[in-house]
Amino acid sequence: MKESGLGRIPLPFFRWRGFTIRIFLITILPVLVIILAIVFLSQYLHLREMRMMVGDRNLRSVRLAADNIANQLQDKREILLLYEKTTSQNPKYLDIEPYFDRGIAIFDISTNHFQPITSTFPLESVDPDTVRTWQSMPVDTISDPISISIGKESLAIIAVPGPDEKIFVGAFDPQKFLKNSVENLMAAASVSIWIKDPHQILYAATTTAYISENPPNILDNQDSSHIPDGIRILPAKNGDLVISYTPIDGTDWLIIYEETWGSVASPLINTTFYMPLILIPLFVIAVIALWFGARQIVIPLQKLQQQSLQLGRGDFAAIQETVGGIEEIQNLQQQLIQVSQELQLVQGNLHQYIGALTAGVENERQNLARELHDDTLQSLIALQQRVQMSELQQQQKGIENHPDLVELKGLVQKSIQNLRRLVRGLRSAYLDDFGLVSAVKILVEEMRSGQNILIELEVQGQEQRLPETVELAFYRITQEALSNVIRHSNARQAVVLFSFSDPLVVIEIKDDGEGFNVPDQMDAFAPSGHYGLLGMSERADLVGAELVISSIPGKGTRVRVEYRR
Structure with a gap:
């Protein structure tokens, strides 16, 4: 009997059968997928919150720096206003240089020309938009810082209206001023900082060559004075970027602080990201356990099941083969x-x-x-x-x-x-006196007389006498088979064939009747009172012959008995 599926471990991509594949696909694989999904999702949420925490920390530092810059600019405004009020008295008492390192001047609106008070003042005139802005300023007010490019350098100026269409203007270097204000922010590794207005970058610094010298594009083309502070997480080639930004009060300046996540994350945090990889050896262990279960439990049980089925059919030698496990x-x-x-x-x-x-x-x-x-x-x-x-x-x-x-x-x-x-x-007296073939010939003649069925007898080879018990068993089997043909098959024709070939003797009874489903066990029809198949099987076993009954519904039946002398 063919034992399909034994000796091989059933795998998911081969077939859906057996305990092994069902336990793998229904239990182990879904649980593993769920665990992996939970671990990776929790890891993702954990890292996102960690990045946001770093962003919050940086945002607080940036806010402090913005407040510091705003306070220093306010000091510059107040010094310039104080200078305007005391210039007619004795301006030498005021030390202007620490506040306006590029000097101060008086701007004549009518001539659009500066009259430098200090020799370091670099401007001669300003654009008409700036002039109109200064003309509209009330007395005793101070303008917001205005950034002006001079070649590759930048200059920041603050204006205070004076009498007779005169404007007192103080100038300072924004690079130097802002560098001193934000140098504490550059203490961390892998950071970049930009301070910009809507038109240009006033200050830029970085501690790593892997961060772009330009600010992130998502903040370009926006009015800095209307941008609220916030945090952005952007992907980058060398790791995610944690960006914190905030506007500076009293100006249209914006501070952008950028830090790479890799410089913030400690080796322990980076290690936790790979913790789910621990599931890989666990998965391997699960597969090995599954393989062990298949080789040592499932396959031996399948073999034992097949042997038990063969044992039930009377094959006592099948159960002797070791299944292992x-x-x-x-x-x-x-x-x-x-x-x-x-x-x-x-x-x-x-x-x-x-x-x-x-x-x-x-x-x-x-x-x-x-x-x-x-x-x-x-x-x-x-x-x-x-x-x-x-x-x-x-x-x-x-x-x-x-x-x-x-x-x-x-x-x-x-x-x-x-x-x-x-x-x-x-x-049959003919059986003892004339042998099996003659007795069956008489039997065929008697059974077809009065019946609407043609029964033929064919003999192949030279007839030889068999032991008395064998001839009697063959005669009874033929008698029972022909009786079944007449009573149950509704056949129109039947053939009894004898074949004598040393050492094999075969007798076949074939018909073209209705046929039936042959049971696995010949005693299947016994509970209903039909003992014919069981009797033929027992007679064949008693003389050491082999009985094979084959039938297909609608295509007739064949009864074959083989005996080796």
Whole structure:
């Protein structure tokens, strides 16, 4: 019998069958996927919150720096306002240089020209938009810082309106001023800082070559005075960027602080990102455990299941093959072997009993047939002769065909025919005297007479006599098979074929009837009172022959018996 699927571990991509694949796909794989999803999702959320925490920390530092810059600019405004008010008195008492390192000047609106008060003041004029802005300023007010580019350098100026369309202007270097204000922010590694207005970058610094010297594009083309402070996380080639930004009060300046996540994350935090990789060896262990379970439990149980099925069909040798596996499975196989040995012993005794019972039945049949033939049949023949003598006596008296004698003669003759058929059914005299083929030939002739079925007998090879028990078993099997054909098959034709070839003798009974589904066990029809198949199987077993019955519904039936001499 073909044992499909044994000796191989069923895998998901091969087929959906067996305990192994079901436990893998239904239990292990979904649980593993869920665990991986939970771990990676929690890791992602954890890292995102960690980045936001770094962003919050940087935002607080940037706000402090922005407040510091705003306070220093306010000091510059107040010094310039104070200078404007005291210039007519004694301006030498005010030290302007720490606040306006590029000098101060008086701007004449009518001429659009600066009159430097200090020699370091670099401007001669400003654009008309700036002039209009200064003209609209009320007295005793101070302008916001205005950034002006001078070549590759930048200059910041603050203006205070004075009398007679005069504007007091103070100038300072924004690079130097802002560098001193934000130098504490550059203490960390891998950071960049930009301070910009809507038109240009006033200050830029970085501690790493891997961060762009330009501010992030998401903040370009926006009015800095209307941008609220916030945090952005942007992906980058060298790691995510944590960006914090805030506007500077009283100006249109914006501070942008950028830090790479890799410089913030400690080795321990980076290590936790790879913690889910621990599941890989766990997965490998699970696969190994599954493989072990398949090799040591599932496959041995599958083999043992197949052996048990063969044992149920009477193959006692199949259970002897070792299936391996864990100790419990081996113990189970040993118990099945012990049970099979006991069952084999019981079956052997049962076969001996059935053989003896069959032999006793055949002997009784033979004795009954002999008694019926030698006693009852002879008495009927004697009665028939007396009836014939009575007919002759009546004819001598001139009475022809006496009704009573005619009726009695017919009854006696019919009884003799029935009795002879009964005797042949109990024990064929042709079987003992002329052999199996001749006995079956007579059987075929008797069974097809009066039946609407054609039964043919074919013989291949040279007929040879077999042991008496074998010939009797073949004769009974043929008798039962032809009886089934007549009673159940609704066949139109049947063939009985004998084949003699040394050392094999085969007899086949085929028909073109309705056919049926052949059961795995010949005793399947016994509960319903049909013992024909079981009787044929037992007779074949008793003489060491092999019986094979094959049938397809609608395509007839074939009964084949093989015997090796």
